[in-house]
Amino acid sequence: MNNTKKLSLVALCISTILMGGCGDAETTIIEREPIVETPPTDGGDSGSTPPSNDFLIESMGRLAVTSSESNTVSLIDLDDSTLLDTFTLNHDGSRVYASPSYRYAVVTARNDDMVEFIDGGLWREDHVDHLHDYEQAPQMSDYTLSSSRPTHFVTHDGQSAIFYDGDAETGIPASVHVISDLDITNENDSPASLIYTVNMHGVAEPRGEFLLSTIRRDDAESTSGNTILPDQVGVYHLHDGEYELEKTLETACPDLHGAAQNHDFVLFGCGDGVLVAHEHDGEYESSKIENIDEIAGLRIGSLYSHHDAEVFIGIASNRATGEVFVLNIDPEAGAMEVLDWQAQEGVSPISYAFSYDGNHALVLDNLGGLTILSAHLHDGVNELEFEGRVQLSDEDLSAMPDGHSFNMSVAQNGDYVFVSDPIAQHVLMVHIEDMEIEGDIELDFVPATVTWLGIKDEDH
Numbered sequence: 001m002n003n004t005k006k007l008s009l010v011a012l013c014i015s016t017i018l019m020g021g022c023g024d025a026e027t028t029i030i031e032r033e034p035i036v037e038t039p040p041t042d043g044g045d046s047g048s049t050p051p052s053n054d055f056l057i058e059s060m061g062r063l064a065v066t067s068s069e070s071n072t073v074s075l076i077d078l079d080d081s082t083l084l085d086t087f088t089l090n091h092d093g094s095r096v097y098a099s100p101s102y103r104y105a106v107v108t109a110r111n112d113d114m115v116e117f118i119d120g121g122l123w124r125e126d127h128v129d130h131l132h133d134y135e136q137a138p139q140m141s142d143y144t145l146s147s148s149r150p151t152h153f154v155t156h157d158g159q160s161a162i163f164y165d166g167d168a169e170t171g172i173p174a175s176v177h178v179i180s181d182l183d184i185t186n187e188n189d190s191p192a193s194l195i196y197t198v199n200m201h202g203v204a205e206p207r208g209e210f211l212l213s214t215i216r217r218d219d220a221e222s223t224s225g226n227t228i229l230p231d232q233v234g235v236y237h238l239h240d241g242e243y244e245l246e247k248t249l250e251t252a253c254p255d256l257h258g259a260a261q262n263h264d265f266v267l268f269g270c271g272d273g274v275l276v277a278h279e280h281d282g283e284y285e286s287s288k289i290e291n292i293d294e295i296a297g298l299r300i301g302s303l304y305s306h307h308d309a310e311v312f313i314g315i316a317s318n319r320a321t322g323e324v325f326v327l328n329i330d331p332e333a334g335a336m337e338v339l340d341w342q343a344q345e346g347v348s349p350i351s352y353a354f355s356y357d358g359n360h361a362l363v364l365d366n367l368g369g370l371t372i373l374s375a376h377l378h379d380g381v382n383e384l385e386f387e388g389r390v391q392l393s394d395e396d397l398s399a400m401p402d403g404h405s406f407n408m409s410v411a412q413n414g415d416y417v418f419v420s421d422p423i424a425q426h427v428l429m430v431h432i433e434d435m436e437i438e439g440d441i442e443l444d445f446v447p448a449t450v451t452w453l454g455i456k457d458e459d460h
Helices: 011-018 181-185
Strands: 062-067 072-077 082-088 093-098 106-107 116-118 122-126 131-135 137-145 150-156 160-166 177-178 190-195 202-207 208-213 233-239 240-249 258-262 266-270 273-280 283-290 300-304 311-319 323-332 335-338 350-356 362-366 369-378 381-391 407-410 416-421 425-430 438-442 447-454
Touching: 011 381, 072 106, 072 273, 093 273, 093 447, 106 150, 106 447, 150 202, 160 202, 160 208, 177 202, 177 208, 177 311, 202 233, 208 240, 233 273, 233 381, 266 311, 273 416, 283 335, 300 350, 323 350, 323 381, 416 447, 425 447
Parallel strands: 190 240, 258 300, 407 447
Antiparallel strands: 062 072, 062 447, 072 082, 093 106, 106 116, 116 137, 122 131, 150 160, 160 177, 177 190, 202 208, 208 233, 233 240, 258 266, 266 273, 266 300, 273 283, 300 311, 311 323, 323 335, 350 362, 362 369, 369 381, 407 416, 416 425, 425 438
């Protein structure tokens, strides 16, 4: 592999590095000084000139890489492959996401009822007459949010909805916080919220001043084990910082789990298909795309899409056989079909994503293969078609640590995806369009997850 970048990270001896090194002559760790780009504003006429490019930073961004060995998150600069800092998480079992505008790493600890934030150190501000980028050292934020069992974290168009399941045993109801990066920066202790009267394992989709969120009737029954899942969707409107129910969509969605949205549609996974919500003349309407024969009796439990994509990916799993069905869903056409991603024998999909511009869909599998698909219109239906597959690992897969798998995160300012390999203990940078590996960041800990942070491409 040519022109690759390599970095050896010694996460467990950061404190020693700062005092003079870990004593390993084979390893070089570069600790960067904090950099803050804050040139003065030019005071120009905000109404007469286009935004200036004088204050923009060209950066590939940063990666937040979690370690399964030490409950830490390492922040890596992708421009020069340097370790910027390592943060010890306060709670075991935490999950890491990117904030709505990708400045912060959002750390959710479901079992400890806590949401915390790490400032990745790259962000953009709109100063009206110009866009102004900033770069500084990462740091742990003092800002926290707390409610019972933060579970689903959904981002769309500059907003993130955190769905808290609540707790039946203690009588704590479910709730939702909707936040932006500005809320995090300003440490807003009263973000827009929705408080239910019952607990539920639900999901919410933020959409401007509206929130489409699940509803569980008090007498609801479930066919999915002991968990009582919601079966309806409500349209909530923001008033004085709180979401109020304006309408309950008529279409039922038994055993509701998983949701996604694009520019026009919001989809929710159901036990018998997908609920499709669509705004028309200021009112939300709903319909159902029924399960096709290949997945009869199965629940669509996960959905993926992109604001600019026309097609959704749906996932239905047969727990009895272990078979996973990847579905191509076009809500405009009301069509669903099994997606032919040309899986090899013995291969199972484990992760899904869209490229930063929505032009490609990605399927990461359990053998370390990355399948790349592109969208095409065929007989009036938007379909994802196989473009190619990049094999990312030639390791002995029997050496995969228990409970681990390959993991990926897509850059939001270029055509790249970053894939972590727990066996080889590195992160590969893959160019999606070219389908080539262009970088290799070596680690000396077992990576659990990777999350891209940085300044998002404003056009996508």
